[in-house]
Amino acid sequence: MKLPQSFYQRSNVVQVAKELIGKILVTSVNDVLTSGMIVETEAYSFKERGCHAYKGPTERNKVMFEKGGISYVYLCYGMHHLFNVVTNQSGKADAVLIRALEPIQGMDLMMERMNVNTIKRITSGPGKLTKALGIIKSWNGVDLVSDQVWIEEGEKVAASKIKADARIGIDYAGEDALLPWRFSIKDNKWVSK
DNA sequence: TACGTGATCACG
């Protein structure tokens, strides 16, 4: 079952980021599915400096200002596509970055896309998982209740298994970089390094 | 630790 729009449109992005742990991200390209269990996420809110939307709408971040339940995909460092889910209501630009997956479905296709012959750590990082699942920048703004990309109910992960840490790679955010808004499954080998 | 890589942003 696809998660409904109401899941994404709640106002607490940190809660949504936490609840996304254990759920299944699925993409469909030419009717071939690839999927994985979400094992690492980060929450971003327009109210803090770590967020692309902090200074208001721009050409890149404008989909974050739409209502929750769509994708936000952008190119990072000139070569990596990063995948977020937009949350909250229209005008409240929150999003959750999906940082790592444990592969479930379509592993052969993932390996082909990554140009490797082992499944090892193939989706352990935000730039890697998009490539493995075929997500590119033109998917920006796509509805998450669509047949292209969606998130399904997955395993229930006990709260005691979920760890909160500071987010990665946002030193520019000053003290907001210290917020414990990165969530991951303890001891899961697919979490990024 | 160093750097590839190119779109985007803020400046003016």
Added chain:
DNA sequence: GTGATCACGTAA
């Protein structure tokens, strides 16, 4: 128009 910057990944 243009230069600085960057929510990463890999090699070393």
